[in-house]
Amino acid sequence: MNTTHVPEDILQIGESLIRFVEQDVVLIENANRALLSSDRTIYDEAGRFTPEVEALKRKVRMLSAEQGFYTMFGPEEIGGGGLGPVASVYLNGVLSAHCGPARPLIHPVVIPSPFTNGLSPVLTNLAEPLREKYLPLLASGDKTLCFGLSEPDAGSDVFAMKTRAVRDGDEWVITGSKQWITNGPYADYAMIFAVTDPELAAARKGGITGFFVDTSWAGFSVVSTIPIMGQLGAEIGILAFDSLRVPDNHRLGDVDQGLKVALRGVNNGRLGLSATCIGLARWALVQSVEYAKVRKTFGQPIGEHQAVQILLADSAADLYAAETMLMDCAIKLERGQRALAETSMVKLHCTEAANRVFDRCMQVHGGMGLTNELRLEAGYRFARSMRIPDGTSEIQRRTIARDLLSAGVNF
Numbered sequence: 001m002n003t004t005h006v007p008e009d010i011l012q013i014g015e016s017l018i019r020f021v022e023q024d025v026v027l028i029e030n031a032n033r034a035l036l037s038s039d040r041t042i043y044d045e046a047g048r049f050t051p052e053v054e055a056l057k058r059k060v061r062m063l064s065a066e067q068g069f070y071t072m073f074g075p076e077e078i079g080g081g082g083l084g085p086v087a088s089v090y091l092n093g094v095l096s097a098h099c100g101p102a103r104p105l106i107h108p109v110v111i112p113s114p115f116t117n118g119l120s121p122v123l124t125n126l127a128e129p130l131r132e133k134y135l136p137l138l139a140s141g142d143k144t145l146c147f148g149l150s151e152p153d154a155g156s157d158v159f160a161m162k163t164r165a166v167r168d169g170d171e172w173v174i175t176g177s178k179q180w181i182t183n184g185p186y187a188d189y190a191m192i193f194a195v196t197d198p199e200l201a202a203a204r205k206g207g208i209t210g211f212f213v214d215t216s217w218a219g220f221s222v223v224s225t226i227p228i229m230g231q232l233g234a235e236i237g238i239l240a241f242d243s244l245r246v247p248d249n250h251r252l253g254d255v256d257q258g259l260k261v262a263l264r265g266v267n268n269g270r271l272g273l274s275a276t277c278i279g280l281a282r283w284a285l286v287q288s289v290e291y292a293k294v295r296k297t298f299g300q301p302i303g304e305h306q307a308v309q310i311l312l313a314d315s316a317a318d319l320y321a322a323e324t325m326l327m328d329c330a331i332k333l334e335r336g337q338r339a340l341a342e343t344s345m346v347k348l349h350c351t352e353a354a355n356r357v358f359d360r361c362m363q364v365h366g367g368m369g370l371t372n373e374l375r376l377e378a379g380y381r382f383a384r385s386m387r388i389p390d391g392t393s394e395i396q397r398r399t400i401a402r403d404l405l406s407a408g409v410n411f
Contacts, residue, residue, distance in 0.1 A: 001093050001282075001323045005331055010087045013072070014094045017110075020067050021098065025060055025105055032056060036104060043233025047225040048185055057109050061117075061141030064110045071139050073111070073268065074119025078131060079139055085330035088268050089275045093326070096279025097286075101379035107276065114269045115147040116183045121265030122147070122191050125253040126212055134189065134212070146187035148178040148239060149262055155180070156395045158259065159204050163241065165194035165211065172196075172211060172251070174244040177223070180389070185222045185237035190215055192241070193258045200256055210252030210261045219244030229381040267333055267343050270390055271326065274350035277386050278322045280379050281357035285315050287374070288361040302364070311360040318353040325349055341403040342411050348396040354383040 003011060035041050035052055044050050049057070064070040073088055074080020083091075092111060099106045112118040119139055126134070137143040154161035163176025174194050178184070190213045200207030213220060223238035253261040289312060292303030302308045329346045332339040358380035362369030369376050387393050 001090065001097075002327065003090070005327055006086060006090045010083070010090055013069075013083075013087070014091055016067070017069055017091060017095060018098050020064070020069065021095070021106070021110065024063055025110065028056060028060060029103070029105055039232035042104060043231075047227050047233035049233065049235075053104065054186065056105055058141065060105045060109045061112075061144075063141075065118075065139060065141040069110055070112060070141050071119050073114060073272070074139070075121055075124050078119050078123055078126075078135055080119040085268055085271055085333040086327070088272045089326045089330040092272045092275035093279035093282070093323070096276045097282040098279075100283040100287075100375055101280050101382050102375045111272075113182065114265045114272065116187075117141075117144050120145060120147070120191070121268075122210070122252060122261055123212075124264065125210065125261050127249050127251075130212065130250065138189070143188040144183055144186060146181050146183040146190045146239075147262075148181050148184065148190050148192040150178060150180045151176070152179050156392060158208070158262075159201050161193070161195055161201075161208070163192070163194040164198075165196050165209060165246075167196075167248075168245075170248050172209075172246045172248060174211065174213075174219070174241045174246060176241050178239045180226065180236055181239055182236050182389075184239050185225050186235075187215055189213065190220070190239070191252060192239075192246075193262055196258075197256050206256045206259070208258040208262075209255050210258040211246045212250045212252055213244065213246055217244060217246075229385055231381075266390075267339070270343055270347040271330055271333070273386060273390055274322075274346050275326055277354035277383055278319060278326065278350050280383065281315070281322075281354040282319055284358050284361040284376060284379055285312070285319060287376070288312060288315070288364040291365055308364055311364050315357045315360050318357055322346075322350045322353045338407075339411075341400045341407075344391070344396040344399040344403075345411070347391060348393050348400070351383065351387045352393060355380070355387060358383050 029036060042049065042053050061070060068081060072081035072083045076082035095111060114120055138145055151161050151163065165172045165174045174192060176194060191210055192213050193208055193210045195201045195207055196209040197207035219242045221240045223240050225234040225237045227234045292308055292312060293301055295302045325346050329339055329342040332342060358376060362376050362380060365374060365376060368374055
């Protein structure tokens with residue numbers, strides 16, 4: 001990635017981040033190689049991370065927190081490092097490009113998603129007394145968090161959610177379910193969003209409220225994990241609420257204004273996700289270029305064959321375009337400029353470009369590209385899945401088109 005616009009202190013953090021991975025995380029990986037080498041040992045029969053893997057993830061989280069990496073993107077007002085979009089793009093990309101896919105103690109453990117763990121921007125809406133109780137546990141990596149917005153019939157169409165919260169004195173009673181919730185099966189705490197005014201929600205004018213929930217409370221349950229694309233287990237899952245009682249002081253922000261709360265930090269989240277995908281794609285291209293130099297067919301390295309050169313060249317072009325878009329959008333957001341269409345363009349292009357790059361790189365490797373050994377197929381599955389969460393490619397296109405029609409061509 002072009003580092004022209006990356007401040008020196010962020011470059012130094014990147015170097016420290018990679019040192020941390022090599023000096024601390026790799027040692028843990030090597031000591032537990034047999035456990036981490038297969039889905040059969042990473043997950044149990046119910047598709048959940050085994051207690052041993054969960055313990056290792058917690059260990060890495062807490063080590064990352066000690067070094068300041070785990071909370072570096074959290075808002076300063078709740079104790080985070082306050083690093084902005086440029087740092088998010090650069091550091092997520094550097095980590096992914098260095099480490100590659102299929103390392104369960106890296107993604108998203110060392111640097112958490114802004115919506116699932118650590119000091120989420122959503123937590124700026126937590127009442128002051130509760131911050132003292134909960135934030136140190138989350139910031140240390142000791143406890144984890146999940147973000148409960150999506151439902152079976154309410155993914156892109158948030159106002160279609162069926163989960164309800166009804167006021168009962170100083171408490172709210174929540175009934176319903178959530179699906180596709182990252183870290184849902186494992187979280188100690190959850191940020192749950194529910195309809196509190198059905199008429200406002202039906203009119204798409206609000207009516208949704210956020211709540212901070214302890215997952216050990218009566219009425220909260222994990223239904224199952226949701227394994228996807230060849231995995232035997234999952235980080236995502238289904239949650240259910242059966243008359244879950246939540247004190248009013250655990251509300252996140254104002255009543256009926258939950259969507260404003262939920263969208264806090266969405267830009268950084270999409271940029272970080274996009275940078276992760278492109279970092280992984282850069283890793284894949286590096287593997288393919290090196291392989292093309294040494295693998296021989298018909299008496300010469302396959303890199304001499306025009307068909308292979310085209311695969312490599314198209315991948316490089318995709319990466320260059322994606323990294324340029326990422327940094328340009330990050331700079332605009334860092335300056336406080338409006339970048340609605342640009343953020344959607346980045347999420348759209350980066351996830352789809354990463355998908356194309358991994359597909360080509362697997363093709364360069366031939367049969368070996370299909371094996372688990374090289375981790376390319378794991379990267380391909382990850383890249384393909386990222387075209388759906390945090391706004392599908394189709395939703396991003398809709399956002400871009402609507403912005404063009406209302407604000408004009410201003411990028």
